[in-house]
Amino acid sequence: MTRTDLDNHADELTWSRTPFVRAMVVRAERPTSAKAGDRAIVLADGSIDGFVGGACAEATVRLHGLRLLESGESTLLRISPGTSTERSGEGYVEVANPCLSGGTLEIFLEAVIPVPLVLVFGDTPVARSLTRIGIAMDYQVSEVNDATAPIPPDAAAVVVASHGRDEEPMLTAALRAGVPYVALVASRRRGPAVVASLAVSDEQRARVRTPAGLDIAAHTPPDVALSILAEIVATREPHAGVKSVMETDTDPVCGMSVAVADASLRAEHAGRTWYFCSPGCRSRFVDDPGRFAA
Numbered sequence: 001m002t003r004t005d006l007d008n009h010a011d012e013l014t015w016s017r018t019p020f021v022r023a024m025v026v027r028a029e030r031p032t033s034a035k036a037g038d039r040a041i042v043l044a045d046g047s048i049d050g051f052v053g054g055a056c057a058e059a060t061v062r063l064h065g066l067r068l069l070e071s072g073e074s075t076l077l078r079i080s081p082g083t084s085t086e087r088s089g090e091g092y093v094e095v096a097n098p099c100l101s102g103g104t105l106e107i108f109l110e111a112v113i114p115v116p117l118v119l120v121f122g123d124t125p126v127a128r129s130l131t132r133i134g135i136a137m138d139y140q141v142s143e144v145n146d147a148t149a150p151i152p153p154d155a156a157a158v159v160v161a162s163h164g165r166d167e168e169p170m171l172t173a174a175l176r177a178g179v180p181y182v183a184l185v186a187s188r189r190r191g192p193a194v195v196a197s198l199a200v201s202d203e204q205r206a207r208v209r210t211p212a213g214l215d216i217a218a219h220t221p222p223d224v225a226l227s228i229l230a231e232i233v234a235t236r237e238p239h240a241g242v243k244s245v246m247e248t249d250t251d252p253v254c255g256m257s258v259a260v261a262d263a264s265l266r267a268e269h270a271g272r273t274w275y276f277c278s279p280g281c282r283s284r285f286v287d288d289p290g291r292f293a294a
Contacts, residue, residue, distance in 0.1 A: 046261025
């Protein structure tokens with residue numbers, strides 16, 4: 001895959017709101033197959049497009065790339081030959097890779113997580129202000145006019161600001177979809193009445209924020225919109241990465257930690273699945289499983 005192809009692929013992933021990790025070799029000490037400037041993309045299923053080193057280095061990049069997708073952070077990954085334990089500090093991780101045939105790699109891993117998606121239902125002054133201010137905050141704001149339209153699974157917020165039009169079906173759909181932040185723009189008297197009429201559980205009703213927004217004495221539509229966006233910021237998780245439970249396993253041949261992912265090398269033996277860092281380790285295991293399957 002050429003650099004242009006990789007850049008186009010990254011653009012497509014960003015446009016489709018697909019999380020991924022950019023990996024770029026920033027330093028390569030011989031003898032390594034990678035060189036400074038080599039790049040790759042790590043996806044949530046563990047697949048890697050591009051090149052940042054041989055099979056063992058790729059397994060390490062996969063493991064730490066998937067970890068970063070969960071945290072939403074970025075780091076400098078240093079891979080060096082040896083058998084010492086993993087070390088980490090602020091902004092870096094150092095891993096000893098017993099499979100490397102000499103040399104050291106330093107790879108910058110950058111998690112690219114989609115910006116928060118905010119759905120705004122209604123065509124009102126508050127709704128329009130929400131769109132303008134949300135876009136200025138680099139959020140992806142989508143104006144919704146059809147209460148029956150499907151809600152994207154990664155929506156961070158749904159704000160109903162329609163002044164009485166189709167409020168109940170939109171709120172119900174957002175709650176049933178499990179959207180983290182659901183709000184209704186309404187008065188202190190009318191809002192609770194609307195929420196009480198929803199055909200959902202009491203627990204779900206309690207999740208609707210109405211009046212919407214933090215109490216900042218807002219009066220104008222832009223003020224109200226600002227208070228709502230501030231509440232979204234205040235209630236979001238610090239690192240809204242990919243929600244998953246990533247498992248790891250130990251390569252029985254070399255002892256490396258590897259990700260339990262679809263793209264990882266594996267073999268079946270004695271009723272279980274064994275995972276490997278490289279084709280070499282897998283071949284050694286398959287040739288004599290009794291030696292390694294302790």
